[in-house]
Amino acid sequence: MKPKYTIAVTGLNNTDNPGPGVPVIRALREAKDFDVRIIGLAYENLEPGIYMKNITDKVYQIPYPSVGSDELMQRIEYINEKENIDVLIPNFDAELFTFMKSKEKLLKIGIHTFLPTIEQFEERHKSELMKFGKKYGVDIPFSKSISNLSEIKNIQYEFEYPVLVKGKFYDAYLAYNPAQVTEFFNKISAKWGVPVIIQEFIRGTEVNVIALGDGKGNTIGAVPMRKQYITDKGKAWGGITLGDENLLEITKKLIKKTKWRGGMELEIIKTHTDKYYIIEINPRIPAWVYLAVGAGQNIPEALVKLTLGETVEPFKSYDIGKMFIRYSYDLIGDISQFEKLSITGEL
Amino acid sequence: MKLKKNIAVSETGFLFDPNSGESFSVNETGKKILTFLEEGKNENEISKWFADNYEVDNATFENNFNDFLTVLQNFRIVE
Numbered sequence: 465m466k467p468k469y470t471i472a473v474t475g476l477n478n479t480d481n482p483g484p485g486v487p488v489i490r491a492l493r494e495a496k497d498f499d500v501r502i503i504g505l506a507y508e509n510l511e512p513g514i515y516m517k518n519i520t521d522k523v524y525q526i527p528y529p530s531v532g533s534d535e536l537m538q539r540i541e542y543i544n545e546k547e548n549i550d551v552l553i554p555n556f557d558a559e560l561f562t563f564m565k566s567k568e569k570l571l572k573i574g575i576h577t578f579l580p581t582i583e584q585f586e587e588r589h590k591s592e593l594m595k596f597g598k599k600y601g602v603d604i605p606f607s608k609s610i611s612n613l614s615e616i617k618n619i620q621y622e623f624e625y626p627v628l629v630k631g632k633f634y635d636a637y638l639a640y641n642p643a644q645v646t647e648f649f650n651k652i653s654a655k656w657g658v659p660v661i662i663q664e665f666i667r668g669t670e671v672n673v674i675a676l677g678d679g680k681g682n683t684i685g686a687v688p689m690r691k692q693y694i695t696d697k698g699k700a701w702g703g704i705t706l707g708d709e710n711l712l713e714i715t716k717k718l719i720k721k722t723k724w725r726g727g728m729e730l731e732i733i734k735t736h737t738d739k740y741y742i743i744e745i746n747p748r749i750p751a752w753v754y755l756a757v758g759a760g761q762n763i764p765e766a767l768v769k770l771t772l773g774e775t776v777e778p779f780k781s782y783d784i785g786k787m788f789i790r791y792s793y794d795l796i797g798d799i800s801q802f803e804k805l806s807i808t809g810e811l
Numbered sequence: 812m813k814l815k816k817n818i819a820v821s822e823t824g825f826l827f828d829p830n831s832g833e834s835f836s837v838n839e840t841g842k843k844i845l846t847f848l849e850e851g852k853n854e855n856e857i858s859k860w861f862a863d864n865y866e867v868d869n870a871t872f873e874n875n876f877n878d879f880l881t882v883l884q885n886f887r888i889v890e
Contacts, residue, residue: 669831671832689832690831690832692832704832705832706829706830706831706832707817707829707830708829708830708831784829785827785829
């Protein structure tokens with residue numbers, strides 16, 4: 465008989481800028497070695513994953529980490545008293561720090577996590593990426609953090625236009641002149657604060673790799689993908705798995721050197737001369753994880769096993785040429801569901 | 812000039828490059844050329860075959876053939 469685990473998952477916002485929660489849950493429901501009871505943790509009461517059939521067994525609203533980590537932890541403790549959570553899989557960059565910091569506290573109440581260490585999380589920040597590249601011997605585009613508008617006039621001395629203007633957590637815009645940099649600086653800093661990162665624009669094809677590290681330097685799973693259809697928010701609406709061995713080598717080398725713990729996504733630009741530049745490292749499972757599952761690597765299942773201390777054999781292969789195509793679909797809900805979640809914080 | 816080893820060409824003339832994720836489709840003539848390249852035939856042998864089997868003069872065929880080969884090179888389908 466298979467064991468049954470209670471797993472709490474965030475990121476139920478299956479919108480045009482989707483969180484990874486729903487595909488992670490789909491993967492867990494298809495796990496071969498265990499059954500699951502899924503507790504959805506939602507920040508907003510209109511996150512589609514709350515209302516989708518056969519996704520969550522129960523949903524709780526939780527406060528944003530920006531409200532305070534104590535409030536968030538108190539809510540998790542309350543939910544745990546009712547649900548007895550075995551594993552928690554956070555899926556947002558912005559909440560990871562709080563959960564990493566509370567790792568021991570969570571473990572004391574029986575909730576297991578498998579997250580990067582604070583050091584791993586900090587050193588791959590966009591503003592630190594150049595240092596990261598030097599430390600681990602990977603190519604990173606030249607970049608610089610700026611914190612005020614007066615620094616924009618100096619960009620022309622260090623960069624060639626166009627340049628990428630990036631927020632520390634999200635958002636990236638291509639700017640062709642100082643006026644555009646100013647516009648994007650204001651837009652990004654108002655939303656995400658400073659610093660804003662100016663990054664050399666590398667021409668080429670963007671490719672992504674989803675990977676899972678066991679924290680000891682081993683790559684448990686890795687699947688590369690190229691976006692085939694991109695939304696105006698830059699998100700993949702369709703993608704295909706690739707057979708590029710170089711991408712797998714870069715990933716394995718990085719996980720070996722950093723001893724990466726948990727899920728990750730590498731965003732890489734492959735130039736026409738076959739050079740590979742890492743432009744971002746996301747410290748969590750990406751929203752396109754279900755493509756990896758479809759290609760033969762159930763990365764969320766392996767993550768849960770690692771979380772619970774099981775030995776996991778690395779995946780040996782995946783199918784090349786597997787595609788995913790997102791779609792939008794109108795769910796019909798009822799005001800009573802919305803009412804229940806809004807008033808009681810549970811559904 | 813040879814077709815890259817990992818390029819898959821289907822019977823319908825659909826090409827998939829697993830390295831880049833790019834896919835292409837070619838017509839009957841293109842498919843025949845790709846099949847010859849896969850078999851290791853050189854440019855002269857391919858030109859001769861088309862001149863023998865189609866109502867086309869050498870100059871016209873070679874013009875189009877060279878254009879097609881340039882496209883294959885640009886998309887890095889051949890090496």
